[in-house]
Amino acid sequence: MSSAAFNPAFVPWFRAVAPYIHMHRGKTFVVGVEGEAIAAGKLGGIVTDLALIQSMGVRIVLVHGFRPQLTEQLAAKGHEAQFSHGMRVTDPLALDCAQEAAGQLRYEIEAAFSQGLPNTPMAGATVRVISGNFITARPVGIIDGVDFRHTGLVRKVDVAGITRSLDAGALVLLSPFGFSPTGEAFNLTMEEVATRVATSLQADKLIFLTQKPGVAIRPEEPVSEGNPVDTEIPLAEARRIVARLPRPETPLDTGYYLSRCITACEHGVERSHILPFAVDGALLLEIYVHDGIGTMVVDEKLESLREATADDVAGILRLIEPFEQDGTLVKRSRTEIERDIGNYSIVEHDGVIFACAALYPYPEAKTGEMAAVTVSPQSQGQGDGDKLLRRIEQRAREIGLGSIFVLTTRAMHWFIKRGFRQVPPDWLPEARIRKYNWDRKSQVLVKQL
Incomplete structure (x- = not known):
């Protein structure tokens, strides 16, 4: 058969x-x-x-x-x-x-x-x-x-x-x-x-x-x-x-x-x-x-919202992989995620990771990047993205940052509705500008804390 x-x-x-x-x-x-x-x-x-x-x-x-x-x-x-x-x-x-x-x-x-x-x-x-x-x-x-x-x-x-x-x-x-x-x-x-x-x-x-x-x-x-x-x-x-x-x-x-x-x-x-x-x-x-x-x-x-640990690397990879394949997210290797796992916050329901985001601080510029923002299609519309945004803002304030920024090609309106404003790429901290992909043409949005 x-x-x-x-x-x-x-x-x-x-x-x-x-x-x-x-x-x-x-x-x-x-x-x-x-x-x-x-x-x-x-x-x-x-x-x-x-x-x-x-x-x-x-x-x-x-x-x-x-x-x-x-x-x-x-x-x-x-x-x-x-x-x-x-x-x-x-x-x-x-x-x-x-x-x-x-x-x-x-x-x-x-x-x-x-x-x-x-x-x-x-x-x-x-x-x-x-x-x-x-x-x-x-x-x-x-x-x-x-x-x-x-x-x-x-x-x-x-x-x-x-x-x-x-x-x-x-x-x-x-x-x-x-x-x-x-x-x-x-x-x-x-x-x-x-x-x-x-x-x-x-x-x-x-x-x-x-x-x-x-x-x-x-x-x-x-x-x-x-x-x-x-x-x-x-x-x-x-x-x-x-x-x-x-x-x-x-x-x-x-x-x-x-x-x-x-x-x-x-x-x-x-x-x-x-x-x-x-x-x-x-x-x-x-x-x-x-x-x-x-x-x-x-x-x-x-509460299902928590900071990620090394045990969560595989779950994060499974979550973000479809979004990397369709171009929504920049591809990250397992090595990168393992190295940066302390930057990630996740939303977990019943042992399964349904959303994640990471905070990469730039202390010299008093700002930080909210990156790898991902919500599973199964839980979109249920507030997981808002939970993560609040957690990233909280983490940024705790380390003395005055703002957070995101780079996005598809979710501009979601962030604008939540208090972000668009700025030109040259607004980015110098260290982040060096890594900016000009071919990808990501929009830069900033939120003051």
């Missing part, structure tokens, strides 16, 4: 995904799935994707909700659901219905993980699912005169028990139930269980699959074509958003999941995500594709 018969997009796609496969191997993800996702018929696709993710070495704890299933059980018994302070009031009948709904869903999920028909994504998969009494709970009690009865909160997570199960290669499945030391059962929320488990395990990711597609750029308004999802929100900004929103009462409120993501990040979970279960493959798109599909909340301590 000739190579032309194969999908030509597969090889570059697989190579682009490979760094994320390596990066996530051995990591722990806690995934919270709304009961609405199961009611919408999305269980099969979610289970298939989780099995695939686990097969690539990720340790998974799955927490399922059962909000619509419980409401349906109560309606079938002619009992109206009761809520207060954004929580369900769980009387004895509601507790019975909750146990019935949770048990039925748990069996459905276990059955879905047991599929293995030939010619399906689950063929050959062996996913062992372990459930158990890993959650100790306490009652919510009485708030403003409302007795929440069997509604509870997480008191303790059996970290050792869950860890042993994960170490054995199992997927841990948790229902939002907990038990007191006296054996009393309490109805919990999927969101609280998932958040507490993630923080107790110090999981690498907390992921919610929800009805909401994520948090919009303007969070007070619904997500739309003109108000798309904000793909990455720093923790400090997430706090500001929640502070100006009304108190969330339902999972459809913007702050409902965002506040859980904040809590997780504040307690050591590196990244928290809000994904739409309506999108087939949302988990795969968020975990293995750079742009993702939902909203990720990330602690600023994990």
Whole structure:
């Protein structure tokens, strides 16, 4: 069979995904799935994707909700659901219905993980699912005169028990139930269980699959074509958003999941995500594709902007090579980059370098050149260039420079919009004029600091 018969997009796609496969191997993800996702018929696709993710070495704890299933059980018994302070009031009948709904869903999920028909994504998969009494709970009690009865909160997570199960290669499945030391059962929320488990395990990711597609750029308004999802929100900004929103009462409120993501990040979970279960493959798109599909909340301590080290030389070469080939950048050898690596700053996302720039100072002229400015096509438009510019300006000020300059043949307007002005080449420091390529006719732009 000739190579032309194969999908030509597969090889570059697989190579682009490979760094994320390596990066996530051995990591722990806690995934919270709304009961609405199961009611919408999305269980099969979610289970298939989780099995695939686990097969690539990720340790998974799955927490399922059962909000619509419980409401349906109560309606079938002619009992109206009761809520207060954004929580369900769980009387004895509601507790019975909750146990019935949770048990039925748990069996459905276990059955879905047991599929293995030939010619399906689950063929050959062996996913062992372990459930158990890993959650100790306490009652919510009485708030403003409302007795929440069997509604509870997480008191303790059996970290050792869950860890042993994960170490054995199992997927841990948790229902939002907990038990007191006296054996009393309490109805919990999927969101609280998932958040507490993630923080107790110090999981690498907390992921919610929800009805909401994520948090919009303007969070007070619904997500739309003109108000798309904000793909990455720093923790400090997430706090500001929640502070100006009304108190969330339902999972459809913007702050409902965002506040859980904040809590997780504040307690050591590196990244928290809000994904739409309506999108087939949302988990795969968020975990293995750079742009993702939902909203990720990330602690600023994990800032991806840093100074380069010798270990980054190969990544920088890969990044700039296409731009050297098309003439955007002047070609630099590995030896040059290794020699000058201390001049480089990079933007790194999940272990992959997506942007770089270097500062070459000319102290005698109180200026410095911002060179090798490169942003990967995959992350252009996401602010990486602005991050690098700010870092180069900061580095220049720290060493007492009064200005920075760039030489460019194609990005003049980008720099002018950011405060640069064009000057003739003879403005350059004498040492730089000697290296100026008059045939290339690069434009010289300067910014005062």
